[in-house]
Amino acid sequence: MPWNPIKGCKTRSEGCRHCWANTRAKTLQERGDPKYRNGFKLEVFEYPFHFDFEKLPPTRIFAGSMTDFFQDEIPEEYIIRVFYVILSNPKHLFLISTKFVERMHAMSSRLPWPVNLLMVVTVEHEKYKYRIDLLRDTGAHHKAIFFEPLLSDMGEVNLEGIGWAFVGGESGPGFRAVQESWIRNLKSECDRQGCEFIFKQWGGHPRESIDARLDGRYYGRIPGVEIIQGDNSEAFT
Numbered sequence: 001m002p003w004n005p006i007k008g009c010k011t012r013s014e015g016c017r018h019c020w021a022n023t024r025a026k027t028l029q030e031r032g033d034p035k036y037r038n039g040f041k042l043e044v045f046e047y048p049f050h051f052d053f054e055k056l057p058p059t060r061i062f063a064g065s066m067t068d069f070f071q072d073e074i075p076e077e078y079i080i081r082v083f084y085v086i087l088s089n090p091k092h093l094f095l096i097s098t099k100f101v102e103r104m105h106a107m108s109s110r111l112p113w114p115v116n117l118l119m120v121v122t123v124e125h126e127k128y129k130y131r132i133d134l135l136r137d138t139g140a141h142h143k144a145i146f147f148e149p150l151l152s153d154m155g156e157v158n159l160e161g162i163g164w165a166f167v168g169g170e171s172g173p174g175f176r177a178v179q180e181s182w183i184r185n186l187k188s189e190c191d192r193q194g195c196e197f198i199f200k201q202w203g204g205h206p207r208e209s210i211d212a213r214l215d216g217r218y219y220g221r222i223p224g225v226e227i228i229q230g231d232n233s234e235a236f237t
């Protein structure tokens with residue numbers, strides 16, 4: 001499920017051209033959703049911050065699916081508060097993804113990294129592979145890469161310490177077509193290095209025509225609450 005105490009973002013890199021969250025915000029604005037009165041403009045909301053996660057069974061929660069928590073406009077204290085919400089709800093697996101990887105890396109030693117957080121960075125083009133090194137150098141307990149929308153061949157990729165690679169082509173009007181060889185290269189890099197390869201989709205348009213199979217089969221087990229190990233007591237000290 002999504003959890004969005006903040007919504008809105010700004011363009012960061014090439015994968016943002018057809019930002020899913022921006023498109024979704026426009027749709028919600030057109031439907032009259034009061035939270036999206038100002039479209040995709042950055043706004044902070046108090047209510048979802050205090051959502052009662054305790055009432056839910058163990059769940060995978062995408063924190064900030066309509067924003068990027070590490071964009072410059074969001075104060076560091078706020079990001080730390082988000083991490084404390086995650087620490088305080090250890091039965092759920094939270095997922096945060098970012099393209100503002102330099103800031104996340106710079107803050108790493110000051111962040112109370114929860115054992116129930118899957119930290120994801122997006123690497124949509126070969127020129128952003130350095131983001132993987134920055135993620136590896138943080139205190140995150142579980143690390144994954146979004147290779148989507150995949151816009152180039154990745155060549156050799158160091159996946160040491162990375163548990164999961166989500167791979168997919170771009171979809172929607174104006175999509176930039178993915179090459180089969182780019183996907184196969186990432187699959188073989190994952191297989192070689194013991195990283196779980198999760199194939200999301202070929203991409204394309206319209207949505208109904210999009211296939212999510214490679215060689216006739218579906219790939220990948222999306223991580224769930226079963227990956228949580230240990231407790232958060234160290235992060236609280």
Ligand code: SF4
Pocket residue numbers: 009010011012013015016019020021022066067068099
């Ligand atoms: S960083 Fe993410 S949320 Fe922000 S504009 Fe780019 S794709 Fe959208």
